[in-house]
Amino acid sequence: MIPRHLQIAMVVLFVLVLILGFYVRRIRGKVRETVRAADNRPVAPPAAGPSEQATLYVAYDDPGVIHAESARIALPSGRQERAQELVQALLSRYLDKNSPHLLPAQADLRDVYMVDPGLVVIDLNSAFADGHRSGILVEELTIASLAQTLAANLPGINRVKFLVDGKQRDTLAGHADLSSYYDTAAIANLTQQLQQSP
Amino acid sequence: MMPNKFLRRNLTLPIRVRHLYKFRLPAIFAIVIGCVLFLVGDPSDQNVVSVYSPVANYSLPITPRDGRDYVGLLETLEPFGTISSRVDGQNWRLRFNGVEGIFPNGASLVRVHGRDTTLPARFLMENGRGLVPVDSLGNLLQAFLGVPVVFHATARRLFIHENGTTYTAQLAGGTPAKLVLNFSSPVNPKIATEPGKLRMTFNRDPVVASGPPSVTFNAAPISSAIFAESNGAAEITISGSAPLLASFGNDGRTITIAPAPSSASPAQTITASSPATPQASPAPVAAPPNSTTPMPSPQAPAPVPVFAVIDASHGGTETGATFSSTLLEKDVNLALARQLRQEFQSKGFSTMLLRDGDVLLSTDQRAINTNAARPALYINIHAASDGKGTRVYTAMLSSAVPDNGLFVAWDNAQAKSLTSSQAVAASIAAELGKSVPTRNAVAALRPLGNILAPAIAIEIAPRNGDVADLTAGDYQQQVASAIVVGIAAVRDKLEAAR
Numbered sequence: 001m002i003p004r005h006l007q008i009a010m011v012v013l014f015v016l017v018l019i020l021g022f023y024v025r026r027i028r029g030k031v032r033e034t035v036r037a038a039d040n041r042p043v044a045p046p047a048a049g050p051s052e053q054a055t056l057y058v059a060y061d062d063p064g065v066i067h068a069e070s071a072r073i074a075l076p077s078g079r080q081e082r083a084q085e086l087v088q089a090l091l092s093r094y095l096d097k098n099s100p101h102l103l104p105a106q107a108d109l110r111d112v113y114m115v116d117p118g119l120v121v122i123d124l125n126s127a128f129a130d131g132h133r134s135g136i137l138v139e140e141l142t143i144a145s146l147a148q149t150l151a152a153n154l155p156g157i158n159r160v161k162f163l164v165d166g167k168q169r170d171t172l173a174g175h176a177d178l179s180s181y182y183d184t185a186a187i188a189n190l191t192q193q194l195q196q197s198p
Numbered sequence: 199m200m201p202n203k204f205l206r207r208n209l210t211l212p213i214r215v216r217h218l219y220k221f222r223l224p225a226i227f228a229i230v231i232g233c234v235l236f237l238v239g240d241p242s243d244q245n246v247v248s249v250y251s252p253v254a255n256y257s258l259p260i261t262p263r264d265g266r267d268y269v270g271l272l273e274t275l276e277p278f279g280t281i282s283s284r285v286d287g288q289n290w291r292l293r294f295n296g297v298e299g300i301f302p303n304g305a306s307l308v309r310v311h312g313r314d315t316t317l318p319a320r321f322l323m324e325n326g327r328g329l330v331p332v333d334s335l336g337n338l339l340q341a342f343l344g345v346p347v348v349f350h351a352t353a354r355r356l357f358i359h360e361n362g363t364t365y366t367a368q369l370a371g372g373t374p375a376k377l378v379l380n381f382s383s384p385v386n387p388k389i390a391t392e393p394g395k396l397r398m399t400f401n402r403d404p405v406v407a408s409g410p411p412s413v414t415f416n417a418a419p420i421s422s423a424i425f426a427e428s429n430g431a432a433e434i435t436i437s438g439s440a441p442l443l444a445s446f447g448n449d450g451r452t453i454t455i456a457p458a459p460s461s462a463s464p465a466q467t468i469t470a471s472s473p474a475t476p477q478a479s480p481a482p483v484a485a486p487p488n489s490t491t492p493m494p495s496p497q498a499p500a501p502v503p504v505f506a507v508i509d510a511s512h513g514g515t516e517t518g519a520t521f522s523s524t525l526l527e528k529d530v531n532l533a534l535a536r537q538l539r540q541e542f543q544s545k546g547f548s549t550m551l552l553r554d555g556d557v558l559l560s561t562d563q564r565a566i567n568t569n570a571a572r573p574a575l576y577i578n579i580h581a582a583s584d585g586k587g588t589r590v591y592t593a594m595l596s597s598a599v600p601d602n603g604l605f606v607a608w609d610n611a612q613a614k615s616l617t618s619s620q621a622v623a624a625s626i627a628a629e630l631g632k633s634v635p636t637r638n639a640v641a642a643l644r645p646l647g648n649i650l651a652p653a654i655a656i657e658i659a660p661r662n663g664d665v666a667d668l669t670a671g672d673y674q675q676q677v678a679s680a681i682v683v684g685i686a687a688v689r690d691k692l693e694a695a696r
Contacts, residue, residue, distance in 0.1 A: 064585045064637075134519035134527065135582030136641050136657045137589055143642070170644075174518050174527075175580070177642040180609060186594050190640050198587065198637035 050074065056090055057148040057191060059101035059141035066144055066194040068152075079154055083112040083120060086149055101141055104131025110166065112150075118158035119181070120150055129164045132173040139176035141194065148191040151184040158184050247332055248430035250404035251358035253277055257401065257430050260354070261329055266319050267354070268329040271301075275342060278358075283328060290321070290328040294342050301328055310341040353427035355404075362406035365434075367413055367423045370454075374419045377436060377455040381405070384450030387434075396442040396455060398434045405432040419457040445563045448515070458570070503696070504550040506542060506685070507573040507651075510535035511580050514558025521583050521665040528556065530581040530668045534658060537678040538577070545682055547689075565648035569611070574692040575622060575685065578646060578655035583665045587635030588677060590627045591655040592619045593646035611648050618652035618695050626654065626684030633676055634661055652692060656681065 051072045058069050073089050075082045087109050094103040106127035113121040132139065147160040160182040163169070169178045245260035247269055254277045261268045271292060272283050279295040292299040299310040303323040308315050315337060322329040330338060335356055336349035345359040363383045370376045385405060387398035407425040414422045420438040427433065436442060441458040510531040512518035518527030535551055542549045550571055552564055559567075568576050593612045612619065627638040646653050658677055660667035667673055685692075 061584060133584060135584050135659075136580055136591060136643060136655065137582060137659075138584045140639070140641060174512070174516070175641075175643055177644050179644075180596060180642070182642065183596050186596065186640070186642075190594060193637075193639040196637075198585075198589075198635050 054086060054089070055149070055152050056086070056093070057145050057152065058090070058093060059145040059194075061101050061138065061141070063197055064137050064141065064194070065197055066141060066148070066191055068195070080112060080114045083114060083150055083154055084109065086153055087112060087122065087146060090145060090149055101145070102133070103142070104128060107131065110163075114154075118156055119161060120154070120157050120159070121161045121163060122146060122150075123163040123166055126165045129169060129172055134173040134175065136175045139172045139174075140190065142172065143176050143182070144187055144191045144194055147182055147184065147187045151187060160184060160187065245354070246430040247274075247335070247354040247356060248401070249274065249356045249358060250360045250362070251278070252360060255402045255404065260332065263322055263329065264319065267332040268322060269332050269335065271299075271328045271330045271338065274335065274339065278343060283326070285323065285326050290323045290326075292328060297342050299338075299342065301330075310338065313341070315341060350427060353432075354430050355427060355432070357404060357406075360404055362404040364406060364408035366408075369415050369420065374440075374457045375415075377415070377420045377423065379423075379434070379453045379455070380448075381451050381453070385453070386450060387453075389444050391442060393441070394438055396436045396438070396444060398436075398444065398453065400432040400434075401430070403432070405434075420455060443563070443566065446560045447558050503572045503574075505547045505573060505689075505692075506549045506575045506577055507552060507568045507571055508535045508538055508542075508549055509552040509564055509568070509576065509578045511578055513553050513556055516558055518580070519582060521581075521668065525665060525669065527581050530658075531579045532556075533669065534581070534674050534678065535579045537674045538579070538681060541675075541678040541682040545686060547682070547685075561644035562648065565611070565645035568645070568653075569648075569650050572696070573651050574689075574696045576646075576649045576651050576653040577681070578643070578653070580655060580657040581668050582657050582659045583668075585659045586661060586663060587637075587659060588630050589657040589659070590623045590630070590636065590638050591641035591643060591646070591657070592616065592623050593649075593653060594640040594642045595647055606650070609647055611650050612646060612653055615650065615652045615695070618692065619654055621691065622652055622685060622688055623654045625688045626656070626681050629680040629684035629687070630677065633680060652695065 052075045054071055054073045054075065056069050056071050057066050059066050071089060073085055075085050091103070091107065091109060093099065094101050095105070095107065104127050106125070108125045108128065110123040110125050112123070115121060132142065143162070146162075150160065151157050162172070162178045162182075164178070172178055245262075245267065246257040247260060247267075248257045249255065256277065258269050258273055261270070272281060275281050275292075275294050281292070281294045283290060283292045285291075288303050290301040290303060292301065297311045299308065301308045301321045301323070304320050306317045306320045308317060308321055315334075317331055317334045317338075319331040319333075332354060333349075333351060336347050336351075339356070339358060340347040343358065347359075348357040349355075350357075363381050363385060365379050365381045368378050368380070370378050381403075383403075385400060385403040387400045387403065387405075390397045390399070405425075406427075411425040412422065413424075419440045420436060420442070422437045424435045424437070425432065426435070436455050438455075438457065442455050443458045445454050445456070446452070447454065510528070512526075512528035512531060514528075516528070518531065520526055521530070532553070532555075536554075539549050539551055550573070552567060553559055593616065595610055595613055595616065623638055627636050630636040641655060643655055646655055656677075658668065658674075661673060
């Protein structure tokens with residue numbers, strides 16, 4: 001006959017083993033998620049903030065148009081962080097396997113700077129520009145999509161400047177001028193033209 | 199004479215007050231003059247010290263104190279690492295990447311990294327900001343950064359762990375002779391011209407002379423190249439007997455100085471399509487990319503200006519889009535440009551091809567040559583593999599650049615012709631749309647915004663998604679024909695506007 005205190009100890013140990021088993025299983029799941037996150041494609045970083053309705057101006061290569069689309073995005077309270085989240089949301093869309101507007105695999109946003117009054121500076125990485133397809137329309141779609149998305153969701157922006165690796169560059173991929181500032185009024189006009197099918 | 203009357207009526211005023219009234223008029227006059235000088239003063243005239251380093255190239259304003267030039271030490275070091283400063287009684291303490299400096303206010307003996315250093319003048323602390331004499335920057339920065347620092351004191355140019363960009367000047371053969379400047383790294387100077395001279399000012403490039411600062415040439419159009427540096431910038435002045443133009447190549451590493459093209463000696467990259475049409479003598483316009491360009495002089499002779507300038511985009515090492523291992527955008531553009539020239543000729547239009555071979559022209563050079571030719575229309579040709587059909591573009595202009603009197607803002611030169619450009623674009627799009635899918639839009643595309651005449655860009659894409667279609671003779675002929683028909687429909691308006 002097994003003493004009663006040993007029986008209780010065994011039951012407690014059994015429960016502990018079960019709990020540890022669940023814990024180990026959960027840890028393994030987290031490790032798998034971490035490995036998946038090591039994927040080279042940039043993904044939107046977790047944003048601290050409630051999910052909000054935003055308008056993304058998404059470029060479609062076929063037939064070369066831009067569509068305004070509503071999306072729920074977790075947006076922080078700071079303007080600069082909001083701008084980063086909005087651009088990241090667009091990039092995630094373009095880097096997806098079902099991308100409507102293909103960007104180079106390593107394309108990423110380095111940073112977004114809000115410079116008062118009304119200037120936003122979008123700093124892209126070199127892979128973004130170096131691997132971008134060359135052509136007036138295809139480059140315009142990228143520029144208009146990024147600039148109009150920020151202008152539409154962040155009131156008070158009136159100029160947009162693009163940098164590549166923190167430096168000024170003449171063109172995105174041989175055509176769209178990056179040496180000057182983009183007026184948001186001009187970008188809105190361009191976006192309107194690009195929203196119409198040819 | 200109000201002040202005198204006032205004084206006569208107030209003879210009982212204390213002497214000090216009367217003394218003030220006596221100087222009131224000159225004082226007001228001096229203040230007004232001061233305000234006027236302040237308002238008309240050009241901020242670019244401000245004295246600066248320029249810093250060149252592998253991390254960043256930048257300029258800092260000079261603060262004059264006690265007849266000497268001072269500069270903020272924290273601002274100078276900021277781009278190089280983590281920096282903080284605090285006021286500790288009469289001392290200003292600076293901490294940079296673990297190195298501490300103690301600067302007693304008003305003293306010339308300071309302590310950096312545990313070592314005493316004597317400044318050529320006393321250290322000044324103003325509103326928590328530490329000002330050091332500019333002459334001391336070399337020693338101080340070397341102590342904080344621990345890397346070699348070279349300071350060109352008279353020119354106020356500071357080279358931190360930076361050997362500078364050297365250059366060679368060679369006279370290329372040919373008629374007329376050209377001066378080719380090869381730089382050890384890409385440069386982006388401001389270019390200004392005056393009769394017989396072309397000045398290149400390097401504000402952000404660490405250009406230094408590796409040889410003698412002055413070189414003379416025994417060539418008629420170009421006589422000398424002189425290097426000089428002052429106020430945080432380097433300048434190379436090319437002297438010659440004719441108006442000079444600069445063109446960039448080799449990703450900004452090469453600048454070629456050549457006499458401005460004229461009817462007597464056309465540049466090799468510019469060819470007139472119709473030998474029967476003499477080219478207009480281009481005004482000596484050499485527009486600096488970052489500034490304003492003079493309008494063509496109303497007195498400049500323009501016997502029979504060409505109707506259209508056709509510009510096959512890209513060329514040389516700048517290939518444009520790569521469609522396949524053997525098909526490049528620059529070649530498609532040139533083929534279409536030649537086809538377009540042929541169509542124009544068949545309809546009796548005079549044209550000029552900006553490039554009729556595989557040569558590299560900067561967008562500024564294209565604009566300068568076009569503006570000098572004073573055409574009724576500028577047509578910029580592009581090709582793309584994305585999408586189908588054709589796209590017709592007009593310039594997307596920024597509203598922020600105003601003209602300055604007679605001088606037209608370089609980035610906004612197109613503004614006055616934009617309505618005509620849109621009319622031409624609409625007419626061409628309507629004609630092209632009859633046979634291929636066509637859209638009409640604006641584009642931030644150089645040099646459209648820098649052209650004084652009506653200007654459009656045309657991008658041709660395959661009809662069926664196959665890039666081989668771009669080289670199909672029937673397609674190019676169809677597009678070229680539609681473009682010319684569209685332009686012919688508004689020819690009278692274009693000629694009248696010119």
